[in-house]
Amino acid sequence: MRLSGDSRASMARMHYMKRAFPIFLMILPGLLSIILFKYLPMFGVLISFQNFSPFRGVFDSEWVGLDHFIRLFTERQFLTLLKNTLVLNLIDICFFFPAPIVFSLILNEVRLRWFKTTLQTVVYLPHFVSMIVVVGVTVVLFSGEFGGFNQFLESVGLPRYRGLGDPDHFRWIWLLQNIWKEVGWSAIIYLAALASIDTTLYEAAGIDGANRWRKIWHITLPSLVPVILILFILRLGNFIDVGFEHVFLLQNPLNLAVSDVFDTYIYRVGVQQGEFSYTTAVGLFKSVIGLVLVLSANAIAKRSGKEGVY
């Protein structure tokens, strides 16, 4: 039987549809979740150009142009939010970022297999605990009369530590908790890179008389550089973000001057005080800066000859 071109094409289409339909059904639930709860809110940012009223809806609320953005930039709070975000990120990049690299280099020198795997199990543990547990453990260790660590300090004749709610200590407590919780887990990626180093390189270096420091310096470290670069660029792309849940947990009325960041501000003014339009504008400002940062970081990565991340 001969088929015309048209009906052959339509048969091919039928055939494709039949094959593609199950795949479409498989993709659908996830896709719906993304469309409804990620993309719909993206269009919801329209309300930052309105005086949104939940009763009138997005279409009937009054349009006010850039009023909310002007309010954000002229608000006294704005500089505080920006400063706190930058300072926390700088602290994080200077002290947290290098920690997993150093940790994985040290762990890589361990020859006893059981010691290595046991230690890995231990340092990954805190990653699986919630931030509330971390903050809570800090509280039961350092606060009040029964704080365990304070009792220990007292028993050896030292003064109690009373800095838990102290605004001056906030940033460092935040950093230390981050280090305690995530350094081990963040090292996974470096450890994987280290595991892929060709061992014959070390043997050859050993024959040439290189000691361990030299091997670390000339073989181990250079092989980590590409991973470090990629992660560093990714990290720069997140400069407008701070682990919001963590900051939120450590926040109290006394340390607001150092702990208030964009997201906690949005929560306080938006969710608690109901200023939806204004805080949507704050969120949009943050998202746009974030997008620009990630894309520029990625462009830099590509230009420097490395594969981009996205």
Place this chain on the structure above:
Amino acid sequence: MNIRRLSGNERYVDIFVYSVLIVWGAAILFPLLYVLMTSFATENEYLTRGFFVIPREWTWDAYLYLLANDGFSQSFLNAVIITVVGTAISISATTLMAYGLSKKWFKGRSAINFMVVFTMLFSGGMIPTYLVVNEFGLINTFWSLWLPGAIAPFYLIVMRSFFSSIPYELEESARVDGCGEWRMFFSIMLPLSKASIATFVLFYMVGYWNTYFSALIYLNDSDMWPLQVFLRQMLVLNLDMEQTASLFQQEIVYTPGAKMAAIVLSALPMMIIYPFLQKHFNKGFLLGSVKG
């Protein structure tokens, strides 16, 4: 002479390496062990004895107290429901979608891929998401936690690249034998990807079990609160109180033992599960996937 000097050098490296790691391991374990041990102490021991790690007298009192506390047991139950149902929803949606998107011949694949990646770069923000969840009537239901977070884009991408790495010949020969897409997924792809699915089940579980911020915004009714929100109430808000010289009256004062036991019960489940799956994420599956 040269050789001896080198081996001496090596020994110093070893001493340095092992002492740093032991100190670091101890710094991680000590707070956890301290909380675990002292959760078995009697209330009297807290009041009378200064610093201790191992209780003189062991008791389950703190745990019994928590179980009898309606707020705690309700929130524990809520957390179990949220975690079990949420993980089931997330892992099914993610696995199915990742498998679908691994089909190179599927039209619209790259557009959907782009949509997924873009959600990692840009978001509508907290308030618009809140309004959408509210608009769908999900406030004060667990669906507000399950539906918006059903897909973690990063896990989806990792899984998709896993499915893509399965040779196409396998799929082709199955199709020649008359195997449909659904059967292919369930009887060929799923068994092949057991290990990576198990890993993501763990990650999703940890995510749901530890979730608190979404619960805090979306669940107003304290009967619906999961464990973490209750724990925050119990541990962290008390801190505020101390610092702000009790601006408002505290409803219940928890004993130190009850606080310790609550921390143990909220941290233990995930800590017990994870070592079983450790070998999978040690393989460095994250490495290849840093690049979306």
